[in-house]
Amino acid sequence: MKYSLGRILPILSPLVAVAAALLVGAGLIAIAGVSPIKAYSVLFTESLANYYGFSNTLTKTAPLLLASLGILVALKAGQFNIGGEGQIYMGGLGSALVGLYVHGLPLVIHVPLALLGGFLLGGLWGFIPGYLKAVRGVNEVITTLLLNYIAQNLVSYLVSSPMKDPDAPTPYSALIDASAQLPIILPQTQTHAGILLGVLATIILWVVFARSPLGYQIEAVGQNPIASRYAGISVERTIMLVMALSGGLAGLAGSGEVMGLKYRLFENFSPGYGFDAIAIAFLSRGNLAGVLLTALFFGALRGGANVMQRSAGVPVTVVYAIQGLTVLFIAISLVLERKLATNRSPVVVQVASVES
Structure with a gap:
């Protein structure tokens, strides 16, 4: 069986990037005077094989998955949404507003309504740069990046003054109604239904891209907007739609943090999930299953990270260094792939087929 190098590289390069990042991370751990084997054993055993550790992993995965799905949708249309962090904040704000100021609804109505509030406000924050790009030609990287700071500071202002709980010692709002809180899916943990929402969104997007005209339209615009325009596709409308959808998915990540984890709107409630989502989307190479697995990683x-620090004495910053190194190595692999593609050399890798 023959496989061209161009088809194998997109699968191998993310794996090599992760392995290289873990290898360099092992060197950093060794410099700190700790056994890398012990440190990684603690890290992955406690986060994946332990009940409470795995529940914590799922809690962290939920916002990462939803936000990275949003980034991926934008990438499918050739748009670079760097504003996932701001859209997370706006999604959290939208859900908090519904949870705080809409009362008397049963859970089956209040929860979807609060999620819709987060999706719409996050979608609005994605639509703004989409409109500016489609109609005014403004670079979406700049506008989405700047909107991050506006959203974060807007939430900080609101929880410091008009929405602040009167009894709060630090900036945060009052508790949202119990009917607007996401249910816990693993007993005695903080793992809420947000992770199920992320998996459901992954499945829906797979159906959209694999089976629907909309998915074809989005990918066509991403691959060749000029040809798409000749084919009768409205490139401008597609860009605005995709950026709004991208922002809405990231907004749901913020909704989950407010409705399932904190039950109130906090200042600086996202520890950088929107920026991690960019790395996850690029590392997955446009593959939805890859997004799910990378978000879990x-x-x-x-x-x-905290368990590794307590049990093995390795600083949490080493984990963040591993994440950064993963992004660095995947960027290097993308550059190498582009060079190979420009060379157009007919390199073929022969893989022996095994007969059963």
Whole structure:
């Protein structure tokens, strides 16, 4: 069986990038005077094989998965949404507003309504740069990046003054109604239904991209907007739609943090999930299953970092260094792939087929 190098590289390069990052991370751990085998054993055993550790991993994975799905949707249309962090904050704000100021609804109505509030406000925050790109030609990287700071500071202002709980010692709102809180899916843990929402969103997006005209339209615009325009596809409308959808998915990540974890709106409630989502989306190479697995990997790193520090004496910053190194190595692999593609050399890798 023959496989071209161009088809194998997109599968191998993310794996090599992760392995290289873990290898360099092992060197950093060794410099700190700790056995890398012991440190990694603690990290992944506690975050994946332990009940409470795995629940913590799922809790961290939920916002990472939803936000990275949003980034991936934008990438499918050739748009670079760097504003996932701001959209997370706006999604959290939208759900908090519904949870705080809409009362008297049963849980089966209040929870979807609060999620819708988060999706719409996050979607609005994605639509703004989408409109500016489609209609005014403004670079979406710049606008989405700047909107991050506006959203974060807007939430900080609101929880410091008009929405602040009168009894709060630090900036945060009052508790949202119990009918607007996401249910816990693993007993005696903080793992809420947000992770199920992320898996459901992954399945829906797979159906959209694999089976629907909309998915074809989005990918066509991403691959060749000029040809798409000749084919009768409205490139401008597609860009605005995709950026709104991208922001809405990231907004749901913020909704989960407010409705399932903290039950109130906090200042600086996202520890950088929106920026991690960019790395996850690029590392997955446009594959939805890859997004799910990579988000779980990053969730395990975040979930096991504190345990590794307590049990093995390795600073949490080493985990963040591993994440950064993963991004660095995947960027290097993308550059190498582009060079190979420009060379157009007919390199073929022969793989022996095994007959059963």
